[in-house]
Amino acid sequence: MTEQGATTFQHEVLAAVFTIGRDLHGFASLKVLLWQRAQWPDAGRWALPGGAVRLDETVDDSMSRQLAEKVDLAGVSHLEQLGVFSAPDRVPAGPGRPARVIATGFLGLVPSGVTPSLPEDTDWETVDRLSPIALDHGRIIDRAHDRLRAKVSYTNLAFGLAPAEFTLAELAGIYRAVLGHDIDPSNLQRVLGRRGMIETVGRTAPPGASGGRPAALYRFTTADLTVTDPFAAFRPPS
């Protein structure tokens, strides 16, 4: 247990921030916030927002601070750590660059409809069809997408992607965009309703152009993103 000399690392934070946008056909589609690198390495490629951690802040505080430079922070409804990415060669050494940078990856969510103004180099890109991603940021996006898929099905994390009020069809579209397969709105209502996650507002959405019965508006019951996981197996005896 001899005290080492000061082997130190630069530490950066990187967030894969998702939101729900529209694809060419108007269907809900999962998007991720990216900016286009201007400098070496990987100039021209899409990269995740983030940056170096300062001396007086936690990695979580740092992530919030750096995201605020890209999007309105009030629009970010959820932010959680994903893991540490620390391959020695994940960022190539170069002039004015430290030899090693350790990164803490985050998963972020922005509700559908909250499309804040973005800087010039920044945009929402469709997750399904991403051009090559800078450095190891593609790995972080994949891990974030995996985490999102998993949690959406057993927590109320979809709250982070849904607008304040929504119809069941809209919510089913969000689930479809995240999970990659169709969701029956009828089943969604019963499942989330019984879990106590959603409740009706009492009003209906304006009817669509193609007619049809106007849809009731719903909201999520919990304002905060307290994760309520209803694992079935091995509960305490009653």
Added chain:
Amino acid sequence: MTEQGATTFQHEVLAAVFTIGRDLHGFASLKVLLWQRAQWPDAGRWALPGGAVRLDETVDDSMSRQLAEKVDLAGVSHLEQLGVFSAPDRVPAGPGRPARVIATGFLGLVPSGVTPSLPEDTDWETVDRLSPIALDHGRIIDRAHDRLRAKVSYTNLAFGLAPAEFTLAELAGIYRAVLGHDIDPSNLQRVLGRRGMIETVGRTAPPGASGGRPAALYRFTTADLTVTDPFAAFRPPS
């Protein structure tokens, strides 16, 4: 996006390694690997094994390397990242110590029965009754325990705590030690059996001193810890 001067941090890894031991009454009990600090700060308190990350290794490699100094690494059946602990004051600055140390916390598992020889200052301590823990290591233990409890109920992670062959009563004891409440061995068999997680060996354990039918021996089917999560809701349509 101006390139900062080199703000760097020491980075350490810390593992909460659990195993199954026996309590005073012979019941299965969850233990965590700790060593007693000799120096400031928090001299005399129990602390998690770990240490500084070197320049040429990932945090995961570093964790494995540092654990090998405490226990036989072959005995560690599972090791996964928990999260980053980065409060600016989590490690007090002092003579010969950097002002800030960022830590990556890990959850580790050692199977019951594999009790390798330990260094003088190191021992397995009962998780339920821990004396005050050094620095923020108590937080890491709590987070690791939470993660373990959650994953044990919807994955095959108990494999990491169980011996190669076991009876259902033994396995139920492991689950009870982890979850903190009784588990019906009968139900455990049906649930894990249907999930394809366990299978019978074909032999029986030697009967106990107090008589009774000899118990069949089981093993986990998957040698590796591939996590198979059978979340029920929102599956793809068939």
Added chain:
DNA sequence: GTAGTTATCGACCTGTAGTCGAAAACTACC
């Protein structure tokens, strides 16, 4: 052989979720 002990299996019940079709509530057109 009989009592005591432990393990195993099956029956039964409950709760959750997928599927599907009927009814409700609207628009558009004649």
Added chain:
DNA sequence: GGTAGTTTTCGACTACAGGTCGATAACTAC
């Protein structure tokens, strides 16, 4: 106003996973 078309909503039905409990099996000790 009536009819066809569209979309939502609700309920019935089914399948399946898991908790509970009692009966039976397989042993030891006397």
